[in-house]
Amino acid sequence: MSIDILTKAFHQVDWRRLEQVHEAAAAALPVLAEPAELGRLWDRMEEDEQLAASAEAFNTFQKFVLQDDPETGVRLRLHIFGDHMVEEAHNHRASFSSLILRGSYRHVLYGNVEDIWGDENRPAQAPDPRFIQEQLPGSSYTLDNAFVHAVYANPGTISLVIQGPRDRSSFRIYDFVEGTTRTRVGGSNAKEAQEPGERKIGRAELGTVRLKLAELGLLA
Ligand SMILES: [Fe+2]
Numbered sequence: 001m002s003i004d005i006l007t008k009a010f011h012q013v014d015w016r017r018l019e020q021v022h023e024a025a026a027a028a029l030p031v032l033a034e035p036a037e038l039g040r041l042w043d044r045m046e047e048d049e050q051l052a053a054s055a056e057a058f059n060t061f062q063k064f065v066l067q068d069d070p071e072t073g074v075r076l077r078l079h080i081f082g083d084h085m086v087e088e089a090h091n092h093r094a095s096f097s098s099l100i101l102r103g104s105y106r107h108v109l110y111g112n113v114e115d116i117w118g119d120e121n122r123p124a125q126a127p128d129p130r131f132i133q134e135q136l137p138g139s140s141y142t143l144d145n146a147f148v149h150a151v152y153a154n155p156g157t158i159s160l161v162i163q164g165p166r167d168r169s170s171f172r173i174y175d176f177v178e179g180t181t182r183t184r185v186g187g188s189n190a191k192e193a194q195e196p197g198e199r200k201i202g203r204a205e206l207g208t209v210r211l212k213l214a215e216l217g218l219l220a
Helices: 002-010 018-032 035-047 049-053 113-117 203-215
Strands: 061-068 075-081 088-090 094-102 105-112 131-135 140-143 147-153 158-166 170-175 180-185
Touching: 002 018, 002 035, 018 035, 018 094, 018 140, 018 158, 035 049, 035 061, 035 075, 035 203, 049 061, 061 203, 105 113, 113 147, 113 170
Parallel strands: none
Antiparallel strands: 061 075, 075 158, 088 147, 088 170, 094 140, 094 158, 105 131, 105 147, 170 180
16 A cells, blocks of 8 residues: 555654655655556545645645655645746755656755845845756655755646655745745644635545546556
8 A cells, every 4th residue: 555655665764864765755756656556645635534624725836635644744745836936935844855747847956044044033135046957757856944945847747745744833935026035834833824825725626636637647
């Protein structure tokens, strides 16, 4: 079963050791991304009240939580990018590994959040890119929660993501267009949608998305 693959790959992983995380993700993600496995994971998600209720649309992508292990804090998520691009750089609450299944995105890396932006109470400056890469189907990477990045995805890009335990209570975002900084807390700490354009994805829409993913041959 799919979840066993995930549990087995990550049960001894120390999320502070990114090379361990990357090795485990490299072993597990391609197997979980096989259409039959992904189909099983999707259907299991739809049958689980809590997982199904975790589906959310953000400004740039839709997030579907396929597994959430409260003991280890490890979560498996499917991301589907839309056609709305946002020029923002941010770090994360948790480190993660990502595998691109379809489409592509430009991935820009800037540096550690504390190094480039300093104290959280002071406004952030526009960061300079230090690394730019085109992420293509089949490519994967692992990113520390402290590292600030930006993603410019082509519409319809889909990725499978393993997220580790949350190391931070919040993360920072820099908006290149407005030149402003903001700090966000995690979804579970926020009572409502934190930004315009964010919404929960209901059951009817889950069914529509499943059909679309099946049409694309991503799940069976
Ligand atoms: Fe990100």
